[in-house]
Amino acid sequence: MKKAILLSLNSNTSELKDLAHSLEFEIVEEFIQHRPVPDSALYMGKGKMEEIRKFVEEKKIQYAFVNGDLRPSQWFNIEKFLGITVYDRIHLILEIFADRARRKEARLQVKLARLRYERPFVRELIHRAKAGEHPGFMAGGEYQVADYYEMIKRQMRKLKKELEKIRREREIRREQRREKGFYLVSLAGYTNAGKSSLLAILTGEKVRIEERLFSTLSPVTKMVKKWNEKMRIMPVLVTDTVGFIQDLPHWLVDAFHSTLEEIELADIVVLVVDASDEKDVMMNKLNVSLKEIAQMHVHPKIIIALNKIDLISKEEVERKKEEIEKYADNKKCIPISSKTGENIHKLVEEIYKSIPEVVTLELTFPSGKINDAITFLKKDVEVIDFKYDGTSKLCIKCSPRMKEKIMGKYRKLVGSENNG
Template identity: 45%
Template structure:
């Protein structure tokens, strides 16, 4: 089986943790083969994000391995993306485009597919505008050359498609709002599963309900919301949502507003964390999730998942102590082994 070869690149600030492990996991989700990883610690370069010398190093790595793509752990401006692609001679993706490619692969419902298409086109639009600007710069002023004309036609077509998609997404939001109002009228309480992507939310959804959600250890396995009744409390509904990731751009969040609204309208948010992560990683992910959740009215219950993978009771005690200093309600569980789920259900009952 042929795997597309890619070179991973990151630019990080002094003292910032490396983003390469996470971006590598995202890349492997798409089935790419990572042939080289390049990192640089410096302030961002306006034209290339990284230093000019590093651009040459990446170019050598691309030629050496026959890589077809370069993937940046950073978010690139349209100018940076254009300059890098031109200098390297291959397609350059940033973190946002990588996430959107995974979303496109994972989108299994018509609603999710519309949301993905909207996000991808909205992100592509300023990049096409940059291409038009660069073509105009080398062609005769005042005349629309062939290259500019083709790109302009594509640009206008995307703008029209975005208008159409916005209308369709507004219809989706209205339909979901009607469903939520009906649930509330019938006396149902809504608990929304949230958490960093790949934290075990789908496994927990299956453990607490009648099951049936796809369980996958790859990133962003869930795009469309799934709502089911809690096994032992049928008046409490549990909804799974798309996983968070650090620095998820606002335009991605906007595209998935219909999905993420399940969080904003919940009575309780069940925030799932991966307890097998090292402490610093666990708290990094907790803080990334709280960027989305901290201004909400809903109560937040933290489920520290995967405690069956911990090496000792002391490790669990240490992690609970640190988490309890940041969160008001923390319940240690193993969704896979069914450990402490009765306590979690009782905690949810008490908070709805």
């Protein structure tokens, strides 16, 4: 692993260390200077930075991670002062996103976010080049500020247009799924809470599962194939979405709007919480996740899945369940284990309780039409009774979403507006 140091103005460094570790960096030393606001030039005071520079030179450190967001001038000053590569928190997250982006949509989103992030840094670089601090950067005058920003704007417009096209295509697919009677469930939650593992066990499908941050950047949708007898007439599609993380700037969240829309437009959101976290960490992550969903200005039904209960005692599970339900306005919390399958059936039952009840219809067919009726109905309904007394009567159960479609087929088949 590559060796790095960590700079912070507080002791809450565990998440940044996890972020660095996910890109195979080892934090060999932490430098913490408690202060209410960063130093305007070097983030930390000059004396502390002298101490850090001495350590860097002695240990031959090549990388530093700052537990916060740097202004461009601070970033340039720190790199120049220490003589090593410096990442602030957002830069590190973008590097992780770039490493995880496999699908076209994710790559476009990351590229858009990077352009937005890098723009003020290049502005600072141009400013310094003009001041003679980077004399080779603008040699010959071929790079002009206006030209550069026009190029950036063109790239960002192009990326937004491509992402909008993908968003519209997904919207069409989503509506087609609803027309076919599917109910849409989105898995949301803090990064590395176990959403992909839950998707795999709910659907019985192979899903890429990695114990690392932000392993899912593009939505993955699969169908629930077991666990409940209503599956055939009330089919459910589950979508895994990008994980939340605290203190992301709005522009970075906006870059992933087309992905997060899967949460906004779901019928039900299953909010996955990691039960193995310490209580304070768990509650902070729950708070961040609930706030992110609230900021989407939608109000889907939310079910909380307290995952990884196989890693803690039953007593701790109960305590954390009670704490979560109390904090989350009594939203239903189901303790589960995606690893062992414990209580997954209870989670599915809760999902189905949140879906509208099945509809019962009684349809009358001329005797010669009954075979045709059974043929067109068998995919979408459950036949619960059949009577014949000169005409054929079918009593069926179906999804509320399929009612109009079935009635349309029925009228066409019998040539009547009578809806039975």
